[in-house]
Amino acid sequence: MKVTGAALPFLPLCQRLLPDRLPGLPGKLAGVSLALLKATALEIAILAGHLLLYPSGITQERRSPGHPVPSPDDGATPQLPTEAKPPVVLLHGFIDNRSVFVLLRRSLAQHGRQQIESLNYSPLTCDIRTAAELLGRHIEEICERTGREQVDIVGHSLGGLIARYYVQRLGGDLRVRTLVTLGTPHSGTNVVRLANAHPIVRQMRPGSELLEELTRPAPGCRTHFVSYWSDLDHLMDPLETACINHPDLSVQNVRVSGIGHLALPVHPAVATGIREVLDTARTAAEAEARPGGLTVA
Numbered sequence: 001m002k003v004t005g006a007a008l009p010f011l012p013l014c015q016r017l018l019p020d021r022l023p024g025l026p027g028k029l030a031g032v033s034l035a036l037l038k039a040t041a042l043e044i045a046i047l048a049g050h051l052l053l054y055p056s057g058i059t060q061e062r063r064s065p066g067h068p069v070p071s072p073d074d075g076a077t078p079q080l081p082t083e084a085k086p087p088v089v090l091l092h093g094f095i096d097n098r099s100v101f102v103l104l105r106r107s108l109a110q111h112g113r114q115q116i117e118s119l120n121y122s123p124l125t126c127d128i129r130t131a132a133e134l135l136g137r138h139i140e141e142i143c144e145r146t147g148r149e150q151v152d153i154v155g156h157s158l159g160g161l162i163a164r165y166y167v168q169r170l171g172g173d174l175r176v177r178t179l180v181t182l183g184t185p186h187s188g189t190n191v192v193r194l195a196n197a198h199p200i201v202r203q204m205r206p207g208s209e210l211l212e213e214l215t216r217p218a219p220g221c222r223t224h225f226v227s228y229w230s231d232l233d234h235l236m237d238p239l240e241t242a243c244i245n246h247p248d249l250s251v252q253n254v255r256v257s258g259i260g261h262l263a264l265p266v267h268p269a270v271a272t273g274i275r276e277v278l279d280t281a282r283t284a285a286e287a288e289a290r291p292g293g294l295t296v297a
Contacts, residue, residue, distance in 0.1 A: 035258050039232040043260040055099075086150045086177055087115035087142055088278065091135065093157030093183075094200065095123055100156060100265050107271040113278075115146055121162070126199045128158075128210055132166040139166075139175050150177040152278050156265045157235070160184030161204065164225070164244075168214055173222040178281040180226045180274055182264040183233050187211065187241040191234070206241075218248040225249055226277050228264060230256040252277075 088108055090101040098118035105116050119138050121131045139151055153176055155163040160181030166172035167179055188206030195201045203210040229242030236242045243253040259267055 036232060039258055039260045039263070043234075043262050046262045046266060085113060085115075085278075086148050086152055087117060087146055088113055089135075089139065089142065089151050089153045090116065090118040091153060091155040091159030091163055092118075092120070093155075093159050096156070101154075103266045103268075104154070104271050104274070107268070108275065108278075111275050115148075117142055128162055128165055128200060128203050129169075131162045132170055132172075135162055135166050136170055136172060136175075139172070143175060150175055152176070152178045152180070152281065154180045154182065154265075154274060155184060156182045157184055157261065158200065158204065160227075161186070164214060165210070167223045168218050168221065168249075176223045178224045178226065178278060180228070180277060181242075181244075182228045182270070183230060183236060183242050183261045184227065185236060185241050186214070186227065186244050189235060189241050190237040215246070218246065221249055223250075224281060225251045226254060226274075227251065228254045228256055228270060228273070230259055230261065230264060232258060233261045233264075235261045 090098065090105065092098055092100050097120050101118050105118065108116055117138075119135065121134060125131045142151060143149060153163045155161070160179070161184050163172075163176070163179050164181065164184070164186070167176050185204050188204055188208060188211050190206065192201075196205070202208060205211075225244050227242060227244045229236065229239065231239060233239060233242065244251045254273065256264065256267070256270060259270075264270055
């Protein structure tokens, strides 16, 4: 599956501000440079909007017992019966909070997802393992409160790595049906070397002890993984680090073209892809009947 940048909400503005081809450069190089400029302009616009929303997501969201009122469905995509849809847990990235998922949450709700939980972990968290244990406790509470046995998780950047550790190393595959990661450094990233003072950043470096743990055998893992990676993600070095490559995992790697790291959780085409993944996810019984890995680029 390949998601292009054709549906970018800010792309028309970029097209008006930037020429179709940069003068003085060969055609192919000019096209690449233009795509990079457009993606950078979009990242700046998203960052500005996110800074405005950030204060609203600092505290944990209020959770009420029972089932929320369904959101109207626009009928654009076929819907599964409500009882077939497990809760969706949204997990943000490094130095961020749940406000990054405002648009994705709205999209999921408009297409029939009635139980959506956005979790915050503390910005003072210094260990991915600790954050994964906390996630596990949250998921147990969600399952108890909603009466469901499994959840789906969407994790952006570091959030995807925390969720993966929970699934692979803490037995979370019993609770997580599908894990979708957005721009997650599964094999480690080399960007911003000056940030190595932070212990979590060191855990996200290639060859770290934590990432080595994730390369260990995971036979019988029940969770299905879907990893979105972008060809213009400035925070992934190398770019392919956002792909999952593990022989024991059921994996779909999805390349996204023309958008950057911050755009992944807000891009409408990515949101559509996530909805389709979650609506067609296999049940736990089907996953057990079809073990093994699958990678689609």
